[in-house]
Amino acid sequence: MNVELLAHTQISKSIEDRLIENAEKLDSVVGFGTITYGQIVALAAIRQCYSYKTALEVLDTEFVKYFGDKGKEGKRLFNQIVKSGHTSTLEHISFxxxxxxxxxxxxxxxxxxxVGFSYSVxxxxxxxxxxxxxxxxxxxxxxxxxxxxxxxxxxxxxxxxxxxxxxxxxxxxxxxxxxxxxxxxxxxxxxxVLTVNLRALLDFYRKRKPGKGAQHEITVLAEKLKKVVVEVEPWTAEFFEME
Known part of the structure; x- marks a missing residue:
């Protein structure tokens, strides 16, 4: 079995330029540092649900708040969302x-x-x-x-x-x-070729990971998918282990 990542969520060039311009206080540069495209999309989706601002205004005014200081506020926000079950906001991140x-x-x-999966076999x-x-x-x-x-x-x-x-x-x-x-x-x-959003993949992993009674081959696939995703979106690692 071999699993290779063909593509994953990426922000547009105009948004990237916009964020870099507004992020002079950050230690990381979007796309080249510790901030991932998935995190940026997740922030826009999550805060859109709870803010009077538009998604673009959220990124303009709250980007430094959530991703400055080593991303502590961003991590808190993502943990809160997953623990509360409001994971529909993670459907905007796909692989x-x-x-x-x-x-x-x-x-x-x-x-x-x-739900959340697409297949071409x-x-x-x-x-x-x-x-x-x-x-x-x-x-x-x-x-x-x-x-x-x-x-x-x-x-x-x-x-x-x-x-x-x-x-x-x-x-x-x-x-x-x-x-x-x-x-x-x-x-x-x-x-x-398999395309899946992050929410659906987390659900799949919880059901098919080793120790859940699934057949061996699909547990191997679950681990390989997780490994590839965590390589490009490291902040998701702890969510794979949540029940």
């Missing part, structure tokens, strides 16, 4: 990932998370998985319990090879690949 080499079993579990109808096709055949994900026993692992591998052989045979008989895909197992690997 797009390239997810590679996950099983169709995982995909079935993942797509149960619908590699098609088994339009992509041919014959041994002689450009794909070179279908890849598959071995469940953890099969890996623990050498004989079971070998038997599982042989089963996958048999499926590939029959898939190839049906293709040679002229069966359309959209029908041949009926042979492919839940273990068959797939790739997808």
């Amino acid at each position: 797009t990932f390239a997810v590679e080499g996950v099983s169709r079993s995982l995909l079935a579990q993942l797509t149960r998370h619908r 590699q098609s088994q109808r339009y992509v041919q998985f014959g041994s002689e096709s450009r794909s070179g055949g279908f890849d598959y994900v071995v469940p953890e319990n099969f890996k623990k026993d050498e004989k079971l692992h070998q038997y599982f591998t042989e089963c996958m090879e048999d499926v590939q052989c029959e898939y190839d045979n049906f293709l040679r008989l002229g069966v359309p690949q959209e029908d041949c895909r009926a042979l492919l197992p839940n273990a068959a690997a797939t790739n997808l």
Whole structure:
């Protein structure tokens, strides 16, 4: 399994220039220091709900208040919002990932998370998985319990090879690949582009992280998504651990 960040929330150039101009008292420069784009969007959304000002006026007049002094007031505000459950304000922060080499079993579990998630999945109808096709055949994900026993692992591998052989045979008989895909197992690997907002991702993580009874493969995905998000938006790290 591989997870790469394709894109995430970014403020416009005009807003960035505006903030830099108004932020001479800050130790950090927007986009290059410790203040992230996600934090700026979160501030605008949160304060818009509680202020008579417009979002732009909030950024003009309250940016230094919340992000000056090492961002103490900003941290307090974000903690208060998450603890109070007013996390709709975090839906404005989104992330797009390239997810590679996950099983169709995982995909079935993942797509149960619908609100705040968007999926574009590699098609088994339009992509041919014959041994002689450009794909070179279908890849598959071995469940953890099969890996623990050498004989079971070998038997599982042989089963996958048999499926590939029959898939190839049906293709040679002229069966359309959209029908041949009926042979492919839940273990068959797939790739997808996933976009999710921060609120939905936090909810997903709480339900799918290790120790919550989820299947191993999706707990690995949950940890990888969290790791990538925390790398670009470090202030979110503690919210992943909140129940």
